[in-house]
Each structure stands twice: as C-alpha cells, then as structure tokens.
Amino acid sequence: MRGHRDLSVAVAAAVLCAVIALVSPWETVSLLVSLPLCLLLPGYTLTSAIFGGRGPDRPRLLLLTLAISLSVLVVGSIVLNYMPGGIRDVSWALLLVLVVLAAARGAALRRDKAGTRRRERLRLPQMAKLDAALLGVGVAAALAGLVLAQIPLSADKAEGFTSLWMLPARGGEDDVMRIGVASNQQDDEEYRLVVRVEGKDAGSPRKLTLVPGEEEVLRVPVDLPAGSEPVRVGASLYRTEAPKKLFRRASYFVPRDQAR
Numbered sequence: 324m325r326g327h328r329d330l331s332v333a334v335a336a337a338v339l340c341a342v343i344a345l346v347s348p349w350e351t352v353s354l355l356v357s358l359p360l361c362l363l364l365p366g367y368t369l370t371s372a373i374f375g376g377r378g379p380d381r382p383r384l385l386l387l388t389l390a391i392s393l394s395v396l397v398v399g400s401i402v403l404n405y406m407p408g409g410i411r412d413v414s415w416a417l418l419l420v421l422v423v424l425a426a427a428r429g430a431a432l433r434r435d436k437a438g439t440r441r442r443e444r445l446r447l448p449q450m451a452k453l454d455a456a457l458l459g460v461g462v463a464a465a466l467a468g469l470v471l472a473q474i475p476l477s478a479d480k481a482e483g484f485t486s487l488w489m490l491p492a493r494g495g496e497d498d499v500m501r502i503g504v505a506s507n508q509q510d511d512e513e514y515r516l517v518v519r520v521e522g523k524d525a526g527s528p529r530k531l532t533l534v535p536g537e538e539e540v541l542r543v544p545v546d547l548p549a550g551s552e553p554v555r556v557g558a559s560l561y562r563t564e565a566p567k568k569l570f571r572r573a574s575y576f577v578p579r580d581q582a583r
Contacts (some may be wrong), residue, residue, distance in 0.1 A: 327379030
C-alpha cells in the first residue's frame with residue numbers, strides 16, 4: 324500500500340487498537356481504543372475500496388464510514404457465532420483487523436489501476452464550528468455513558484427472588500418427586516421445605532441454606548395412594564426469618580394411572 328498514506332495509517336491504527344484492546348488491564352482503555360476499530364476503520368477502508376480513486380465528498384464519507392462499520396459488526400457477529408471459537412475478544416479483534424487489511428489492499432489496487440496515488444492523511448469532514456461543537460458534545464456524552472456503564476454501582480435497595488419448582492423423577496420413578504429451589508437473593512438465605520400429599524405431610528420438613536445464585540434439587544419420596552382421581556402433591560417453602568409465612572408454593576397432580 325505504498326503511496327496511499329491514509330490506507331497505511333488505517334491498517335497501522337487497526338493493529339495498534341486491537342493489540343491495546345486485548346492486552347490493556349483497564350477496561351476503560353480497552354473500550355476507548357476499540358471505538359475506532361469498530362466504528363471507523365472498517366467503514367473507511369471498505370468505502371475506499373468500493374469507490375476506488377474517486378471517493379465521495381467528506382460528509383458522505385463520514386456517513387458511509389459509520390454505516391458500513393456497523394454493518395461489518397452485524398455480519399461479523401453472525402459469522403463468529405457459527406465459528407468454532409465463538410464470539411470472543413480475540414476473534415473480534417482478528418476479524419476486524421483482517422477486514423481493514425483486506426479492504427485497504429483492495430482500495431490500493433483500485434487506486435493504482437485508476438492511476439490515482441494518494442498520499443494524504445485520513446480525510447475528515449469539514450464542518451462549521453457549531454456542528455463541530457455539537458458533535459464533540461455528543462461524542463463526549465457517548466464516551467461518558469460507556470465509562471459509567473463499566474462502573475459497578477451498589478444495589479442496597481435491590482430485591483432478589485426465589486423460585487420453586489416440582490416435577491416427577493426421571494426414569495419412571497412415579498413415587499419420587501424432584502423439587503428445585505433456586506435463590507437469587509442479595510444475601511445467603513435459609514429455607515424450610517414442606518412436602519404434602521393430599522394435604523398430609525410427606526416426611527419431615529427439610530432445611531436448606533443457599534447462597535445467591537445457587538440452586539438445589541431434592542429427590543423427595545412420596546407415598547401416592549391408589550384411587551380414581553389424580554393425586555395432588557404440594558411443596559411449600561418458608562424462610563427461616565418468617566417461619567409461619569408462606570413464601571413459595573408449587574403443586575403437581577400425579578395422574579391416577581401413576582398413583583399407587
């Protein structure tokens with residue numbers, strides 16, 4: 324790509340941004356250097372390859388740069404999703420660098436074929452002072468939003484939740500129920516699980532202690548009486564801090580042809 328300074332700068336910038344984004348220990352720095360690699364360089368080089376020696380004017384160049392870069396991100400995410408490695412930081416960086424390199428090479432060949440030798444820098448659109456100021460404010464606001472999105476905030480007033488489910492055991496064990504309790508509370512939680520068959524306790528209550536994000540699945544044997552009607556099995560969950568207040572409830576009706 325000799326003689327095409329803008330394309331050489333674009334390729335060098337893509338490689339530099341990819342390396343910094345991958346090795347930087349600071350997420351904010353990685354995010355900032357990823358912006359030109361994702362939103363500018365692929366679109367600029369592809370636009371140059373499409374138009375060859377006679378590119379669009381600068382306002383349209385900026386619009387096409389952003390639009391084509393976003394299109395590369397969309398198509399790239401679909402391609403990487405079906406690749407063996409999946410969507411990862413390294414695969415994204417490698418893909419974008421290859422796109423910039425291939426597009427820059429194609430643009431250089433088209434320019435050479437057309438007899439156009441470009442030694443200028445990356446072309447930037449000429450804007451009025453007010454437009455430039457508004458663009459700067461918008462970019463600053465976007466960067467501030469991205470930085471704030473990476474800062475973890477306290478969730479003192481956030482409310483967690485607990486789920487309770489019940490299904491028959493697998494493998495034809497009709498007299499065994501699988502009961503799952505999943506805690507997504509903010510702190511460790513203690514529970515008491517009571518299982519009843521047709522309103523009668525099925526064994527002693529079971530005590531559980533779960534940390535946030537933990538799920539425990541119990542295999543509970545139940546005595547299913549024979550009869551013509553479906554047998555109702557119920558699971559009631561209580562929290563230790565409120566032992567008499569029902570917290571969660573799940574029910575399952577065992578068909579009569581399975582009841583013993």
